[in-house]
Amino acid sequence: MLLDVLPRLRAMRLVLASGSPRRIEMLRGAGLDFLEVIPSCFAETLEKAAFASAAAYALATARGKADEVLARLEAAEAAEAASSRAGAEADAAALAPPRSPLVVIACDTVVEAPNGEILEKPRDRADAARMLRMLSGMPHRVHSGVVLLGRGRAVIESFTQTTMVEFAALPESLVLAHSASDEDLDKAGAYAIQGRAASFVARVDGDASSVIGLPLQRVCAALRALALAPAPSLAPAIAPAL
Amino acid sequence: MLLDVLPRLRAMRLVLASGSPRRIEMLRGAGLDFLEVIPSCFAETLEKAAFASAAAYALATARGKADEVLARLEAAEAAEAASSRAGAEADAAALAPPRSPLVVIACDTVVEAPNGEILEKPRDRADAARMLRMLSGMPHRVHSGVVLLGRGRAVIESFTQTTMVEFAALPESLVLAHSASDEDLDKAGAYAIQGRAASFVARVDGDASSVIGLPLQRVCAALRALALAPAPSLAPAIAPAL
Numbered sequence: 001m002l003l004d005v006l007p008r009l010r011a012m013r014l015v016l017a018s019g020s021p022r023r024i025e026m027l028r029g030a031g032l033d034f035l036e037v038i039p040s041c042f043a044e045t046l047e048k049a050a051f052a053s054a055a056a057y058a059l060a061t062a063r064g065k066a067d068e069v070l071a072r073l074e075a076a077e078a079a080e081a082a083s084s085r086a087g088a089e090a091d092a093a094a095l096a097p098p099r100s101p102l103v104v105i106a107c108d109t110v111v112e113a114p115n116g117e118i119l120e121k122p123r124d125r126a127d128a129a130r131m132l133r134m135l136s137g138m139p140h141r142v143h144s145g146v147v148l149l150g151r152g153r154a155v156i157e158s159f160t161q162t163t164m165v166e167f168a169a170l171p172e173s174l175v176l177a178h179s180a181s182d183e184d185l186d187k188a189g190a191y192a193i194q195g196r197a198a199s200f201v202a203r204v205d206g207d208a209s210s211v212i213g214l215p216l217q218r219v220c221a222a223l224r225a226l227a228l229a230p231a232p233s234l235a236p237a238i239a240p241a242l
Numbered sequence: 243m244l245l246d247v248l249p250r251l252r253a254m255r256l257v258l259a260s261g262s263p264r265r266i267e268m269l270r271g272a273g274l275d276f277l278e279v280i281p282s283c284f285a286e287t288l289e290k291a292a293f294a295s296a297a298a299y300a301l302a303t304a305r306g307k308a309d310e311v312l313a314r315l316e317a318a319e320a321a322e323a324a325s326s327r328a329g330a331e332a333d334a335a336a337l338a339p340p341r342s343p344l345v346v347i348a349c350d351t352v353v354e355a356p357n358g359e360i361l362e363k364p365r366d367r368a369d370a371a372r373m374l375r376m377l378s379g380m381p382h383r384v385h386s387g388v389v390l391l392g393r394g395r396a397v398i399e400s401f402t403q404t405t406m407v408e409f410a411a412l413p414e415s416l417v418l419a420h421s422a423s424d425e426d427l428d429k430a431g432a433y434a435i436q437g438r439a440a441s442f443v444a445r446v447d448g449d450a451s452s453v454i455g456l457p458l459q460r461v462c463a464a465l466r467a468l469a470l471a472p473a474p475s476l477a478p479a480i481a482p483a484l
Contacts, residue, residue: 195271203448
């Protein structure tokens, strides 16, 4: 969705607030080879009961990640500007127009079991096996929350995307072998669709990319709109902070 | 679907009749790190009008690929056996029981435009642009044909899988930029879902893996059944040749 607007996007500073290899690969694959990667330090410990839905929880976590990375970037920019002002030779830089537009892209994905439980990273192998048994042979939902923030916490884009994923029936010996392999002990719902568990998936209905990494088409559509918008829309005032 | 049966599968010779990097990656990712890769030389020139559907065409092409690779492998085995018999020191080998089971996995994927046209590789940039305009903003179908063959052309598995893929509306400037990039001139339908065109896909309904490479869950389920079947089912006579 970006090939014809890449020259405009290259004039911006695009930052992905995630170290997920698959998210990086998807965005770079869409043409954003200049994407910066600054993984968020946001503690993903929001109180789930405080949210009306699993999707709302994912969106709030994405917002927390974006805020945290943006705050670090803006602090670094402020320090740099102060340092420039301190140097006599850098007076011109202090008077220069605002730097290139900045966009922080954050995403969070949660797995909702058929019984409504939000599945996080399993505590141990037994917990991983329990999660896989819940998902076996049943459709479940994967929710992604995405937030794109500009300077001053301007919300460029904010949305949730829900995709249905249906696992094949998993024989108990397979559940035990997979949970014992420790491969997905660090994954929400004890599976990563791009790993061995890809072969569990009989059907997807919705945005398949958001299950793998992030909702690629919608993120790219938002970046496309940004690239084609008149310059003022990149200013901090385009949208109120959430 | 395979983690608990990998020891049994390792006793077999599994051959993928395709050089597609994504197919290789998916199957190896499912645990088949011992998979052999022998790309088919089958000329994909079957007469489309002779088939009742795009899916039937894909299945026949997959069968052609499997037959071609199997024939080469069996010829090589026969030559090796003859060579062994010729050597006096190798008499024991000639009397040895049949070698390990052999499974050739072949797949073909075709893109069916909304108007029913089977899209092949575009002839040139203009043809690529024409195909992208046909797919823009519309759902289309992707058909995969899969054939698993054993020695003697025994059909271990044979099926088709159809998945709906919906593109976002593609602005004309994007269509022109994508077709001019030559990235997908060698892809059926002028797009590869794992490349830049991944960002065109707003929705998938069905087996997402078959759009990327091959119907991973069903291929793995077939291999799983084979691994768990009593040994005789691996003999050439398990199913009549198509």
